[in-house]
Amino acid sequence: MNYQALSAAIKAKKSYLCVGLDTDLAKLPKHLLGDPDPVFAFNKAIIDATAEYAVAYKPNIAFYEAQGPRGWESLQKTLDYIPKDCFTIADAKRGDIGNTSGLYARAFFDKSAAGLDFDAITVSPYMGHDSVQPFLDYPGKWVILLALTSNAGSADFQRQLVDNETQELYETVIEKAQSWATHEQLMFVVGATQAEQIAHVRELAPRHFLLVPGVGAQGGSLEQVSKNGLTPDGGLLVNASRSILYASSGSDFAQAAAAEAKVMQQEMAGYL
């Protein structure tokens, strides 16, 4: 899905909600555990319940990988099930030397390799340009580069002053990466817990989409993120995972997820 189509979807659905599929076997409603693939059964119900309110889905790859080959199969089925008018993100935080990043790109972008064809993948910038380029070499696919993350450890390195003390490392990441790709192939991760920085990131990268985790369970404010980050084209994908997936632990989990997603979508409609 390209920039124009994503922007159009946001305007049509009046939503920039991304549902994070952090599907944890230990948290699934009991009645699903007898299913041959309880993770997929859960995801299917969540997708059916939330597709009206969400423009993107973001499976968190760790949750699938922790189940070995079976988890990989649940991931394939989940990705195939996501409606084609939704943007799909592999939250994988990969990044390695060129030939290895090329294989990660193949794993997540080329359906003939591992059965997956995500629109986008999250990538760590630590190894620099040649670790990111192989993902950008796939036409029509996106890199979502970690910039300023939502966790406390973001202070350890991302906020170190660099470049003659004039800016922080995450700002250097955002500036340099804009010479690698345009806003039509590159987004940045900025945590909602860093809402005061979002206005600043928006100055540094006026047109790039920002993927914003950390609303909900991690405590970020949707209002502040939206006021600081929205652009005329949308410009935001705000992710919620646990607050939607586990809104109820009972047999009504899908209705509860839909209600939670609807509340977020309606708040978003007000900001658009």
Added chain:
Amino acid sequence: MNYQALSAAIKAKKSYLCVGLDTDLAKLPKHLLGDPDPVFAFNKAIIDATAEYAVAYKPNIAFYEAQGPRGWESLQKTLDYIPKDCFTIADAKRGDIGNTSGLYARAFFDKSAAGLDFDAITVSPYMGHDSVQPFLDYPGKWVILLALTSNAGSADFQRQLVDNETQELYETVIEKAQSWATHEQLMFVVGATQAEQIAHVRELAPRHFLLVPGVGAQGGSLEQVSKNGLTPDGGLLVNASRSILYASSGSDFAQAAAAEAKVMQQEMAGYL
């Protein structure tokens, strides 16, 4: 495998060679392609041929992931086949917020989860302490933190001056991480192409093992790395992947790999 056992293995085998299992289906000898699991058949032959000369094996996870569930099965079989007196490294370069890093740790360290129980995993430092800690929470397991990598892109961020211009980012990573874990649970990745920096890293981290990729296909010098990095306990794991795996593309690939590994081991014996 703990620090003492790894040090003892290095002394017993007179080797600090790590064989990187970057097993690429496209590069396998033709006669293996009819095997039900050609990747495992290749790895098995490589392990048999090199175990006498190597103290560690490092499957590069991208190569397995790019084959989907089948690749994951080849990885499980390969790890099970590596002799128990060898150190095993998942070269995965993971790192995410705490609950997600916890799932990656489970995937690679807990055999009951995804069938894998590596001794160590490579981790990216970009997200800071709380993204690394979940791996350290597994007693007896190791984190190998990216510090100064072997690729050209290492100049983009790792070599930025930080901390009042007194040091580079990779030096800050090495210093901070030493407050997270001792040399008995933490190693650093330093590329062989950065041999002049290895002496400096050795000053910053006198007892920590360094995992050194980039000898061989990437052009680093084993002599310079060894002179700058060895400690009385060993202190180095020098990785070679393509130069060993693809020493011959014919039916003699395993003998050619053994010969290449032996040359490296004998050079290492001279430096120990």
